[in-house]
Amino acid sequence: MQKFFRIAAPIGVAALAASLFAAPAQALVPSGPAAGTGTAQTYLVLYKGNSVSGASLAAVRNAGGTVVQSYPQIGVAVVSSDHAGFGAALQSADASVQGAASTASFGVAAKEDATAGPAVAPVAPGAPAPGNDTLGALQWDMDQIQAPAARAVNGGSPSVVVGDIDTGLDYTHPDLAPNVDFAKSVSCVGGAPDQSPAAWMDDNGHGTHTAGTIAAAKNGIGMVGVAPNVKIAGIKAGNADGLFYPEAVVCAFMWAGSQGIQVTNNSYFADPWLFNCKNDPVQRSIWEAERRAIRFAQQNGTTVVAAQDNQADDLAHPTQDATSPDDTTPAVRDITNACAVVPTEVPGVIGVTASGNKGFKSFFSNYGSGTADVMAPGGDSVLQVTAAAPNGRVLSTYPAALISHCLRKVVDPSGATYCYLQGTSMAAPHVAGVAALVVSSGVSSPGAVAARITGTADPVACPPDTGIYSFFPALDNGAPQVCKGGAGYNSFSGHGALNALRAIGG
Template identity: 30%
Template sequence: MKKLSVLALSVLFISGWASSNASAEANDASDRVIISFKEDIDYDLLEEMGAEIHEEFDAISAVSVTLPNEQLVQTASNDSSIEYVEENSIVTAAGQTTTWGYRTVKANTATSLGYTGKGVKIAIIDSGINSKHPDLKVAGGVSKVENSSAFTDGNGHGTHVAGVIGAQNNSIGTVGVAPDSLIYSVKVLSANGVGTLEGVVAGIQWAIDQKVDIINMSLTTINDDQALRDITQKAYDAGIVVIAASGNEREKGLYKDVLYPARFPSVIAVGSVSKLNKLSYFSNYGASQELVAPGEGILSSFTDSKTTSNEDYAVSEGTSVASPFVAGTFAQYMEAYPHLSNKQLRETVNRVAFDLGVKGRDNTYGNGLVQSLQTKAALFPDLKNNVWYTLPIQKNFDRGIITGLTDGTYRPDATITRAEAITMIGRALKLNKTNTNHHFSDVPKDSYAAGYINSAYELGYIKGINEKEFRPNDPIKRGDMALIMQSAFKLSGTQQAGFKDVPKTMYYYDAIQAAYATKVVKGYADNTFRPKNPITRAESAEVINNALK
């Protein structure tokens, strides 16, 4: 394990990344516009307008172009086939004014458990990465900076971000939160820390095309650019976790929320906190703040133009530094829960964040301080390993019978509805899920369970509460579950369970006896079955798994 306290090289205090030369680069791209089409890109129309195409963004049917004159920009805006036209605005690195952070997010615990982001692809959309740095491994990359084909780093910003995420667990420098992740350098900022909307959109498009898992953007703009909003949404819809710095403009008092792109709903906005878990003096905050992470005095890999060495390190601060802590943490969770979607992972990481400020989510700290994995992962984040339900749930998951809930949990102790129970049984028996012969008025035709309920009814496995109602959203009782299991799995047996709360006069008596005889169900230690109690999600998984043995 590396020692984070080692600081053998010069400490740099950086107040900002954009130098006085930035304006010249900005002017070179200021004549360009982003044109988004309602349908496919209309190349014939672009040719008629004399447009010079610089970049194509297929994901949002848009292009970056230069038009011969200003009048054509207005003409394009009025064309019925065009969704919008917007200026190619300028974005900048979320400036670092000058590393306890690794331990504060408890990455050391996750590493000891074996979660290092192995195999997770992370695109760092920034100033590039020094791929020759001995503490970094760069899997690939691209440059979207004009007249710069290499994705190396002439600024240092991207290299610093890369180190927070993926500095190698070796004998030098620092260690990243996810040292075994696959880092991709997507260069969109010049050596002066300045980039364009066109470059950032192109960089995100590249990341989508490469099917990365996570995008980190330690950059900000004050503009709500539609093209940037659209492309980040496309990335999110493609299953990518998109993370961005909240911005370092708090002291100016000009903004009531985080900056863009962090403010977009598809993006996880990350603010910065100090060693005292207080919001950093520079960190933006607001309603869009989702998480916070360490962002002051963070040591990481660097590129210093004043040296000839590739072994530079620097201590910096800013939301630029906080954002990669969150990106690395998501890589750990992706490794641990590869079957969870980006939306489920987002809810999971938010749910386990360490609450700061007022109780619950707030505008200052969002959901709280990001936290790495602290226990060996079970199938779902809220399950335990090596308990009675572990194997049945895993088996049913492997069979495609269960998928968990939309927030990434399983909730083993929660009740299961009648619709959910029939869906699980239907999947287990491969019933026709597209059956449209509807029999119950209270089962919506577009319900996920409708086909299974229709099929199970026609096969005689289930009955309604009455002729017209099934009550799909009611919890299913243990006695009723036994009755359905007996019918669906053809259970029979003569062994008498003798449960004291299951009288022979009850409609489910024979079913419980048969299910018990075939070891599909169990009773309780007090010789009860509790047939009127709702069955839990864990119990239903065990019952179905027993029936399939």
């Protein structure tokens, strides 16, 4: 099964862009304590209010820390320190600190800034993009959501930008190159933005795959994405190993919210904890920092779409986490509803479960009443192999340099490379693409976009026999998969199956 990136989040800092991240920054040289002798660690420092004062920055310096990036709009700073006990020392020295949580070791330059983002530009009307390209016959997933019919009406507007928060994207891929927005692409690995294209080039493959589903161009070769006329911004938050650390996730959403990006796709969970528990002081700081960053993006007009993950867990009734922390040695721990998966369980995020070609929930997909909003094609190589989907998986773009990593590859006659994968990672970008079409049709606010997507979904009842999933109980607690609810809303499919044509009013 294709893991949907636990690079916990499943999943170089040089030139900075304008707007939120543009003002020149000064390196903060630690003073006060003697130089640390431990291994440098990255910390998320969460402040009690939506500000980061000069006195607080001085307290960071005096406690032996260096500011990597400051986000005063949400009261969060990314800090590096090699001082043992830095977090506790900072909390003791600065009463405005709510929490300071170590995330991972990253050597990055010290940057800080705090400028308001630009106003969202008006959206130009979307243009039709009828027909398929050379690999259209392999795109069962697009047929399932009526994407070709929707594209024939509205293929999206080039004034709409989807930020793919992932492992970067291969901007040289011929099916993506026409739609890449270089001005709004960035690497956030390490917690500070770096716009040099080499920094946000995909070194994993996952991000290029999700990007193709969203916005592969209608250009006569390969495949066509859900919204082939929109622009795609690579927002690299996952490293080569697929880990999405909290500082990168915070940076990614702050970037999206400040750059006028209308939609983000999030096919990952924020590492290293699958479930972030708000009753744990360290994890609570991570949860709250990420929640604030997501809320910042939403308040600035960004619709946030997120995959539900691939462990067959009922996210509404979590009892055990056996797979965290995923960057070291996992340990079994009991959990409750005080623990949640980021970003899919953050309020206002559109949570996506996966389906296969037969139209019911994929065997691996997480689910849950109140967490699942809509179901979209993510593949199912066990229960839903058909003539249209002979390997059950979803085809999309993949970097040529990494194609040897793909077990089920396709090479277009033009030489462009594609790969079959499965996971809720593959489901979410279908929804993000439809969200881009909805925005292209004149709906702007995240709440209205979400309402349009869920309100036009095709009702899907619970499977008559959930015993078909008995071979794959929940990976974390071994519980059987149970569907609750009716055709109008249930824990497996949310409000139903994604329908692109209905979503745009076709």
